[in-house]
Amino acid sequence: MTDNAADVRGDSGPGVAQLVASRVLDVPDFPKPGIVFKDLMPLFSDGDVFRQVIDEIIKHHGADSFDVVAGVEARGFILAAAVAYATGKGVVPIRKAGKLPRAVFSCSYALEYGEATLEVHQDAFIAGQRVLVLDDVLATGGTAGAALDLVEQAGGTISGFTVPLELSFLNGRDRLTPRTVHAMLTV
Numbered sequence: 001m002t003d004n005a006a007d008v009r010g011d012s013g014p015g016v017a018q019l020v021a022s023r024v025l026d027v028p029d030f031p032k033p034g035i036v037f038k039d040l041m042p043l044f045s046d047g048d049v050f051r052q053v054i055d056e057i058i059k060h061h062g063a064d065s066f067d068v069v070a071g072v073e074a075r076g077f078i079l080a081a082a083v084a085y086a087t088g089k090g091v092v093p094i095r096k097a098g099k100l101p102r103a104v105f106s107c108s109y110a111l112e113y114g115e116a117t118l119e120v121h122q123d124a125f126i127a128g129q130r131v132l133v134l135d136d137v138l139a140t141g142g143t144a145g146a147a148l149d150l151v152e153q154a155g156g157t158i159s160g161f162t163v164p165l166e167l168s169f170l171n172g173r174d175r176l177t178p179r180t181v182h183a184m185l186t187v
Contacts, residue, residue, distance in 0.1 A: 010166075010185045016056050020164050020185035023049050038165055040136050044078055053184065054082045057134070057162050060182055063087045066132035066159040068125065070094055072118070072147045075136035079164070083134065092124045092131070094147045105153045109142035118146045125156035132159050138166040138183060141175030148179060 010017030023043035030037040044050055057079070070092045071080025077093055084091035097106060097117035104119040125131060131151045138144055148158055158179060166173065166183030173181045 008185060008187075011182050012056055012060060012184050016052075017185045019049060019052055021187075024165060024185070038137055038167070040075060040164060043164065044075075050082070053164060054079070054086055056184065057083055057182075058086060060162065061132055061160045065130065067130045068092055068132075068156075070120070070124075070131050070133045070147070070151055070156075072133070072135040072143060073099070076134050076147075079134040079136070079162075083132065092120065094118050094120050094133075094150060105150050107146040107150050107153075109146040111140065111142055116143070118143065118150060120150045120154050122154060124154045125151065127155040129156050130159035131156040133161045135161075135163050136165065138163045138172040138176075138181060139170045141170075141172030144172060144181075145175055148176070 008014060008017040008021045020043060023046055025039040025042055027037040027039050029035065043053065066089065068090045069080040069084040071077040072094045073096050080091050097119055100119050100121055103122045105122055106117055106119045108115065108117040133147055133151060135144060144161065148161060151158055160182060161179060162182040164184045166186040168186050
């Protein structure tokens, strides 16, 4: 966990960045040797901090700027469900391949340590529905790009994209241009 406020930055300002940084743990060699996994579970398990993060996401985007919230498997589900509940909106899961029971759209992409496929139900969104997409970490942008593409393929319109943590050294934000990224903490 980071304690030095001078070392943190994010799109919601240093206070929010420090809040997130205070609840991120580095886990070396997970899921593969050489990877340093950024564990956000301490953030999710601290009720006060979690509430502040959810409130900041809603404040940043505005509760009236989206019609539904989409969460990317798996930690994005936690964020999306909380934002949807707090704003009275619905929530849509963007899942790993083979997890959804009806007709899906699929998108495969490269990860920093492998390949993966995401899916969303073909009827997940009403045409033109404004969708706020949430995930936990922006790394290379592969997962985020696939999720955003799937929302649009299923008829939704991206109203925003937020992550609590961005790993800027992997340049994921660049891959998502011209879409706007809201990262609460950028390291």
